[in-house]
Amino acid sequence: MIVKDFFRLIGVSIGLLTVFSLATAAESGAPVRLYVREVPITVLGKQGKVIAIEQVNGTIGLHLTEADGFNVEVVNLLNEPTSIHWHGLILPALMDGVPFVSQNPIPPKGTFHYQFPLKQSGTYWLHSHYGLQEQLLASAPLILESAEQNAKADEQYTVLLSDYSFTPPARILARLKLGMPGMGSMSVKKMPATKKLYGQTWDESGGFARTVVDGELPDTDVKYDALIANRRTVEAPDVFRVKPGHTVLLRIIAGSAATNFFVNTGASSSQLTAVDGKDIEPVSGNYFQLGIAQRIDLLVKIPDQGGAFPIVAQGEGTTQQCGVVLATENAKIPQIPLRAEFAAAGLDNTQELRLKAKDPLPEKPVDRSLPCVLGGDMAKYRWTINGAAYPNRSSLDVKEGERVEIVFRNDTGMTHPMHLHGHDVQVTEIDGTKVQGALRDTVIVPPKSTIKVIFDANNPGVWAFHCHILYHLAVGMFTVLEYEGADTQFWQPEKTLTELLPSSQ
Numbered sequence: 398m399i400v401k402d403f404f405r406l407i408g409v410s411i412g413l414l415t416v417f418s419l420a421t422a423a424e425s426g427a428p429v430r431l432y433v434r435e436v437p438i439t440v441l442g443k444q445g446k447v448i449a450i451e452q453v454n455g456t457i458g459l460h461l462t463e464a465d466g467f468n469v470e471v472v473n474l475l476n477e478p479t480s481i482h483w484h485g486l487i488l489p490a491l492m493d494g495v496p497f498v499s500q501n502p503i504p505p506k507g508t509f510h511y512q513f514p515l516k517q518s519g520t521y522w523l524h525s526h527y528g529l530q531e532q533l534l535a536s537a538p539l540i541l542e543s544a545e546q547n548a549k550a551d552e553q554y555t556v557l558l559s560d561y562s563f564t565p566p567a568r569i570l571a572r573l574k575l576g577m578p579g580m581g582s583m584s585v586k587k588m589p590a591t592k593k594l595y596g597q598t599w600d601e602s603g604g605f606a607r608t609v610v611d612g613e614l615p616d617t618d619v620k621y622d623a624l625i626a627n628r629r630t631v632e633a634p635d636v637f638r639v640k641p642g643h644t645v646l647l648r649i650i651a652g653s654a655a656t657n658f659f660v661n662t663g664a665s666s667s668q669l670t671a672v673d674g675k676d677i678e679p680v681s682g683n684y685f686q687l688g689i690a691q692r693i694d695l696l697v698k699i700p701d702q703g704g705a706f707p708i709v710a711q712g713e714g715t716t717q718q719c720g721v722v723l724a725t726e727n728a729k730i731p732q733i734p735l736r737a738e739f740a741a742a743g744l745d746n747t748q749e750l751r752l753k754a755k756d757p758l759p760e761k762p763v764d765r766s767l768p769c770v771l772g773g774d775m776a777k778y779r780w781t782i783n784g785a786a787y788p789n790r791s792s793l794d795v796k797e798g799e800r801v802e803i804v805f806r807n808d809t810g811m812t813h814p815m816h817l818h819g820h821d822v823q824v825t826e827i828d829g830t831k832v833q834g835a836l837r838d839t840v841i842v843p844p845k846s847t848i849k850v851i852f853d854a855n856n857p858g859v860w861a862f863h864c865h866i867l868y869h870l871a872v873g874m875f876t877v878l879e880y881e882g883a884d885t886q887f888w889q890p891e892k893t894l895t896e897l898l899p900s901s902q
């Protein structure tokens with residue numbers, strides 16, 4: 398049904414696309430086509446419209462192996478431009494999919510061919526980097542499978558978490574800029590009263606666990622109508638039928654626009670084996686932090702006696718939940734509550750302090766240290782990097798071959814998930830504590846924290862570097878990492894992100 402409708406839609410939209418190849422890139426050398434189009438969604442019984450990025454057969458996103466290489470043609474079936482970014486991939490700069498940084502936007506009915514060798518395996522994702530399309534669920538998993546990872550588990554599933562609002566994203570942003578209560582918490586005063594919250598704790602015997610703490614609700618920008626997992630709310634969650642005794646690899650992606658998560662695996666024992674697609678020394682637990690745009694790979698052991706095991710994600714600063722269920726044959730599917738008893742606390746450094754990269758960067762002195770001070774003017778909804786908002790930015794400048802350190806200092810009351818395109822960074826210091834930390838592409842910087850990361854400047858170009866809270870990015874918490882002598886043909890900082898906002902919404 399969906400496929401039929403899709404063909405009809407494409408037929409109407411672009412007559413010249415009459416032949417569809419269902420072959421994979423590996424079979425034929427032809428690119429996999431990804432169609433970006435508007436689709437209906439039902440959230441809590443109400444109809445809405447969102448964007449899907451899917452293959453002709455309806456598969457959302459991409460599953461590739463290193464041997465496939467990356468060979469994808471994006472077809473824009475929207476009535477506005479788009480541009481698709483491959484989050485976390487180490488790729489040539491001009492394949493990175495950021496409008497006015499690495500390419501021009503793809504116009505309506507236009508296409509763009511992305512082709513490059515794959516150098517990684519693991520859990521990644523893809524999303525629109527154009528305007529506020531990401532809030533309309535213009536995101537999908539991008540799984541780079543490897544034999545090594547497949548050997549770790551008997552079965553594997555992917556869970557894409559999102560936040561959903563019936564309010565059009567441009568209106569959400571307009572309201573945030575006005576500091577309007579109800580939609581955002583940017584009303585300057587925060588209720589000082591402490592309350593009971595769910596937070597994460599470390600327990601030497603069991604690992605990461607949920608605990609009830611007294612604290613203040615963390616600042617969040619947007620109040621959502623629902624949190625969703627694989628485009629479903631809790632009343633009809635994705636149910637993955639698993640076998641008793643099996644080890645299940647869960648690839649969980651925070652594809653949300655402005656919601657950090659805690660993931661609760663409940664009764665099932667689990668191990669965190671990778672973050673942002675990159676292996677760590679495994680750590681146990683059943684309660685994990687997951688910042689916007691980050692990923693966690695969990696190995697979940699299904700007991701020999703079987704049963705049903707909800708995997709629940711709760712939004713930071715809210716009681717809202719979404720999730721999926723792992724269930725053996727005939728197991729009764731439990732109802733995941735729409736709301737948790739207590740709101741989730743803010744993300745903090747509890748988890749990050751205990752993560753250790755499996756393949757750390759080689760020892761090497763730092764050639765260049767770049768400060769990155771995260772600032773904000775709550776009342777004006779202006780979010781800054783080193784005091785500037787894009788396009789009035791200072792780029793972070795590097796030379797090829799350097800070992801570079803970034804020192805994040807968060808002067809604001811909000812957590813910022815900071816994302817550097819085209820590179821892996823390794824966390825080396827958290828509030829003065831040295832760590833041989835995880836390799837990441839997105840680093841959570843909690844309020845008042847200072848976090849140091851290092852990376853090797855070995856991928857020349859102009860690279861987007863920004864906060865992954867969509868509305869922070871849109872008002873200028875965005876700059877670029879610029880290599881000396883890089884190709885700047887597409888980089889047009891004067892085309893500000895705000896000007897990209899669709900006028901229709």
Ligand SMILES: [Cu+2]
Pocket residue numbers: 780812813814864865866869870874
């Ligand atoms: Cu931010």
